[in-house]
Amino acid sequence: MPHMVSKPVYWLLGTLGSLLATPVYSLTIFACEPEWALLAKELAPQAKVIQATHAYQDPHYIEARPSLISAFRRADLAICTGAEMEIGWLPALQQRAGNARLRDGQPAMIYAADAVETIDKQETHFLQTGHIHAQGNPHFQLDPTRFVPVAALISQRLIALDPDNAANHLRQHRAWHSQWLDHIARWENSSQVLKGKRVVVQHSIFDYLIRFTAMEKVADLEPEPGVPPTISHLQKVQQQVSAAPPDGILRAWYQDEKSSQWLAKRIDRPVLDLPASPDPNQAQMSSLAGWFDLIFSRLHALN
Amino acid sequence: MRHTPLYNRQSKAKKTAAVSTLNPLALAAALVAIPATQAAAQTDVSLILDAYHKSDQTALGGRSEGFGLSHSELSITQSMGEHLRGKLTAVADINEDDSEFELEEAYLQTLTLPAGLTVKAGRFLADIGYLNSQHSHSDSFTERPLAYRGFLGGHYFDDGLGLSITLPTQLYWQVNAGIFTGDEFADRNSDNSLGIWTLSSKIGGDIGTEHSWQAGFSYVRNRTIDDAHDEHHHNDHDEEHEEDHDEEHDDHSDEHDADHDDHGHDDHDDGGHHGHSHGAEYTGKNIYIADVVWKWAPQGNNRQQQLKLAGEYIRVTDINEYAGSSDYHSGYYLSAVYRFLPEWSVGVRHGELDVKNPHGDHFHAADISETSVMVAWNPTHTQTVRLQYTEQDGNGFEDDDNAITLQYQIGFGSHAAHGF
Numbered sequence: 111m112p113h114m115v116s117k118p119v120y121w122l123l124g125t126l127g128s129l130l131a132t133p134v135y136s137l138t139i140f141a142c143e144p145e146w147a148l149l150a151k152e153l154a155p156q157a158k159v160i161q162a163t164h165a166y167q168d169p170h171y172i173e174a175r176p177s178l179i180s181a182f183r184r185a186d187l188a189i190c191t192g193a194e195m196e197i198g199w200l201p202a203l204q205q206r207a208g209n210a211r212l213r214d215g216q217p218a219m220i221y222a223a224d225a226v227e228t229i230d231k232q233e234t235h236f237l238q239t240g241h242i243h244a245q246g247n248p249h250f251q252l253d254p255t256r257f258v259p260v261a262a263l264i265s266q267r268l269i270a271l272d273p274d275n276a277a278n279h280l281r282q283h284r285a286w287h288s289q290w291l292d293h294i295a296r297w298e299n300s301s302q303v304l305k306g307k308r309v310v311v312q313h314s315i316f317d318y319l320i321r322f323t324a325m326e327k328v329a330d331l332e333p334e335p336g337v338p339p340t341i342s343h344l345q346k347v348q349q350q351v352s353a354a355p356p357d358g359i360l361r362a363w364y365q366d367e368k369s370s371q372w373l374a375k376r377i378d379r380p381v382l383d384l385p386a387s388p389d390p391n392q393a394q395m396s397s398l399a400g401w402f403d404l405i406f407s408r409l410h411a412l413n
Numbered sequence: 414m415r416h417t418p419l420y421n422r423q424s425k426a427k428k429t430a431a432v433s434t435l436n437p438l439a440l441a442a443a444l445v446a447i448p449a450t451q452a453a454a455q456t457d458v459s460l461i462l463d464a465y466h467k468s469d470q471t472a473l474g475g476r477s478e479g480f481g482l483s484h485s486e487l488s489i490t491q492s493m494g495e496h497l498r499g500k501l502t503a504v505a506d507i508n509e510d511d512s513e514f515e516l517e518e519a520y521l522q523t524l525t526l527p528a529g530l531t532v533k534a535g536r537f538l539a540d541i542g543y544l545n546s547q548h549s550h551s552d553s554f555t556e557r558p559l560a561y562r563g564f565l566g567g568h569y570f571d572d573g574l575g576l577s578i579t580l581p582t583q584l585y586w587q588v589n590a591g592i593f594t595g596d597e598f599a600d601r602n603s604d605n606s607l608g609i610w611t612l613s614s615k616i617g618g619d620i621g622t623e624h625s626w627q628a629g630f631s632y633v634r635n636r637t638i639d640d641a642h643d644e645h646h647h648n649d650h651d652e653e654h655e656e657d658h659d660e661e662h663d664d665h666s667d668e669h670d671a672d673h674d675d676h677g678h679d680d681h682d683d684g685g686h687h688g689h690s691h692g693a694e695y696t697g698k699n700i701y702i703a704d705v706v707w708k709w710a711p712q713g714n715n716r717q718q719q720l721k722l723a724g725e726y727i728r729v730t731d732i733n734e735y736a737g738s739s740d741y742h743s744g745y746y747l748s749a750v751y752r753f754l755p756e757w758s759v760g761v762r763h764g765e766l767d768v769k770n771p772h773g774d775h776f777h778a779a780d781i782s783e784t785s786v787m788v789a790w791n792p793t794h795t796q797t798v799r800l801q802y803t804e805q806d807g808n809g810f811e812d813d814d815n816a817i818t819l820q821y822q823i824g825f826g827s828h829a830a831h832g833f
Binding site for chain 1: 458495522524525526527529530531577578579580581582583584585586587615616617618619622625626627708710712713714715716717754755756792793794825826828829830831832833
């Protein structure tokens with residue numbers, strides 16, 4: 111019977127078959143920020159992960175551009191920070207993409223903030239014009255401990271959406287979890303020396319990191335949350351810290367360096383450039399643990 | 414929070430989650446059934462005020478001379494159960510001569526259709542061109558481009574049904590179709606209850622990490638013009654988009670002089686819409702729009718800097734029964750806006766309009782060009798102060814003029830995410 115069927119037909123059937131068959135872990139995951147992309151890869155190594163933003167972009171200000179809409183359209187699962195981090199662009203993707211799976215409230219639309227307790231929740235009111243987060247500070251990716259419940263949430267949803275591979279997802283999660291706890295213990299240990307270090311920041315990006323390391327935030331270069339530093343405010347900060355200069359100034363890669371450099375020069379203290387999100391293209395940050403290792407090793411420059 | 418039951422906390426140290434261990438059984442149990450956590454029913458209300466002063470009246474002006482509130486909008490978005498979302502936008506235009514309130518959006522949109530489909534029903538902004546479906550509060554200039562003001566009444570919204578599909582392709586590809594009553598398009602002279610239908614498609618993508626682009630093509634079929642009655646149905650005199658009727662010249666002889674090219678809103682019509690136009694000034698049976706947008710940001714970080722180039726070309730054909738293949742209206746604009754600091758941007762826009770004014774069985778050509786330069790300051794993300802200078806130069810247009818506009822815009826409440 112084989113010679114009854116011509117080669118092109120075989121080829122066609124094969125192609126069709128491979129298109130229809132669902133390979134193991136065929137999930138496509140849309141990750142709003144690089145940290146969730148890495149976490150998704152670590153929890154579901156065979157999933158296809160689309161990293162929507164990168165470490166040099168301010169995740170508050172992303173264009174809801176065509177490439178992201180098409181990626182969102184094709185995704186089976188999305189992992190975003192939530193807590194209004196992506197409020198300026200994610201709703202536009204959801205509306206434009208027409209992907210019913212990734213509506214808010216669906217199991218495939220994962221907000222990490224649903225699993226963690228955020229800090230600094232603030233009352234908002236209709237007439238305010240400032241950039242205030244009612245759901246608290248969304249930059250919790252810089253707290254290693256908060257990855258634990260987020261990972262559990264993601265694995266839960268992976269199992270629910272891909273039950274055929276439930277055992278694999280569970281195994282993967284357990285392995286990740288125990289390794290991560292070891293990492294946390296290591297970082298807690300190594301950051302003992304950072305306790306009480308006094309730092310100046312720009313925006314609330316590093317608040318969770320500062321808490322984890324028990325450092326102290328002495329000033330913010332932003333006059334108000336989300337408002338770029340002004341000269342008059344910088345001068346105020348300079349005056350404020352001149353009596354007891356801080357140990358350093360923390361700057362995220364995506365932030366303009368002018369303000370932190372301005373202050374650094376005047377108070378003769380270093381600026382530490384930190385990746386607030388990992389850049390997986392750099393070998394050292396190809397894993398979440400590698401990224402945190404880099405952050406903690408940079409922080410040791412404060413000594 | 415919700416997921417703590419998955420862990421047996423063994424309070425070894427204070428750093429919470431670090432010391433909890435995973436209980437696989439608890440995890441498995443919790444995983445058996447994850448309900449689709451119903452998104453909380455949410456009502457978002459936003460108010461945007463746009464106050465301005467414009468030094469002079471301009472041809473086809475989107476804002477009228479003097480002080481005013483232009484296109485200030487109150488918008489309510491409401492999730493309606495699992496499958497639908499509703500939106501209502503009321504717009505106020507208030508100037509020294511006139512005030513006007515209108516419902517710009519009142520629609521229901523589906524959320525749960527398969528295959529990337531979305532259906533909208535009610536009153537909404539037609540998905541045509543680049544700017545049309547965007548709210549004007551996100552515009553980079555104080556007025557819509559000349560071509561939009563002339564051919565789409567600034568922005569075209571209407572009562573109808575819209576279908577949109579985003580295809581599961583690597584390259585972004587969206588196709589939109591709409592049918593509308595046509596009541597809001599322009600003065601009509603036909604009884605077609607489905608006066609307008611539209612078809613449009615957009616594609617787009619990224620080039621590297623710093624560049625992104627989108628290109629679109631739209632077609633609008635206008636069935637509100639009926640050849641047979643072309644000359645005799647002008648119920649609404651505030652926009653004389655099809656002149657050359659002797660009887661109308663009697664009514665408006667002070668305006669309709671020599672060239673019959675009085676298309677502007679020069680404030681003297683009975684009940685005229687000053688500044689904010691509703692209908693298209695120049696119509697035809699077929700409208701074609703080609704649009705392209707390109708954005709660049711260093712390292713893709715548009716928080717700090719961004720350059721945005723946009724251009725659209727619109728052609729309106731079959732102006733009336735006498736129109737030959739060369740008797741069409743056309744217009745375009747090209748704009749460049751550079752945000753060089755998070756809170757500062759500058760922009761320049763140039764556009765032209767070439768129109769054919771019907772005169773019996775032939776046409777009189779008229780054209781106008783408009784160049785605008787603007788500088789905008791965003792002291793906070795909800796406020797914009799914009800200063801714009803606009804220069805117009807027309808042939809066959811009477812009210813072309815130059816103007817300086819100062820605009821202040823402030824938003825309250827929730828701020829909807831902006832599209833590309």
